[in-house]
Amino acid sequence: MRRIQIVTDSTAYFIKEEAISKKINIVPLSVNFSGSINKEGFSGEFKDFFDKLKNSNGFPTTSQPSVGDFVEAYKRAFKAGDEIIAIVISAELSGTYNSARLAADMVAKDKITIIDSKTSAGNLKLLVETAVQLSEQGLSRNEIENQIIKQRERMSINLTVDTLEYLKRGGRLSNTTAFIGTLLNIKPVIGLVDGKLVPVGKERGKKKAMEAIISKVPEIVKRISIAHVQNISEAEQYKSELEKRFPNAIITIDELGPVIGSHLGPKAIGLCSSW
Known part of the structure; x- marks a missing residue:
């Protein structure tokens, strides 16, 4: 025991x-969505929730x-x-x-x-x-x-989103900013700083956003968790690139659930690094 x-x-x-x-x-x-309150489950149980989110104009609240x-x-x-x-x-x-x-x-x-x-x-x-x-x-x-x-103190998180729609729905972006960003294919890079998610950059397109996120991983990294919202194909691309650059690091792919994922939207992706 x-x-x-x-x-x-x-x-x-x-x-x-x-x-x-x-x-x-x-x-x-817990997640409140379309009048239904549900406890967040375990990794591997989230697909139905995000399918519902993609087909809804509503926005979940979390507690x-x-x-x-x-x-x-x-x-x-x-x-x-x-x-x-x-x-x-x-x-x-x-x-x-x-x-x-x-x-x-x-x-x-x-x-x-x-x-x-x-x-x-x-x-x-x-x-x-x-x-x-x-x-x-x-x-x-x-x-x-x-x-x-x-x-x-030896950790970092940096991520990006597939669409600005969910940041807009959650009140983190104005309608105008979201519209212009979408038009220009802007991908924000968001970092966890002092426990808070804050914008740390913006890139044109997924490839540049991916490079910006990977560039923030320190050379001495020991472990990288590729965190994604129903985006396993892109997570595998990140993993392939990370294995080339950090051959000694332990690299895993992990799902994000409704509590975090609903604020970022489907296909959001990022790196949780520790050293």
Whole structure:
């Protein structure tokens, strides 16, 4: 039995079998779309949602897990271990961190550590996997927290979108800017800076956007997660190019789900790098 149990949220996008085998407690965020509220599922379960999104003029809204959701997750985790570390999506992107913290106060504050990952997707997944490994090695809660915080500073996310439509629908672009950008085939490059998604560049066309994103990967990179929204063909192109440039890096392809993907739109793609 692992003494320290690990809790995270659904935006780490684990495959269900993987989460079960590693005994990771997943607390899902929710998506409200066309009057229906659903918990975000696991990687590999998202195709129907994005097919529906492509054929709709509506725009989903997302919500953090409730305090009660985390209370239940902590109680489950305490059945398997004595202490808990919860690593969650950036507090700048979601209120999930606050829910996790308030729940800890209600359950056993002195036995639960909450870490703001300041990231999401493939990088959040890496932090969680690292915490699991360190826990299995017998490190203390403080030691694991220190290692996770150090790793958190050696990460980056850069991405682009296939269409500006979903940034417009979400209020991140004006109608005029979206229209002109579409006309000129502008692809924004968006980066995660201090836990927030911010524009870091713009390119004409997919090829230049791809080159701009790859150019931001540091030479010392150890792991790259190619994160995509229902865009496996382009993800394979990225993988082929990355394997040439970074032969020593571990490179994986990972799906983004509705909570993140609905704001970016189908075929969005990016790189989660760690070193």
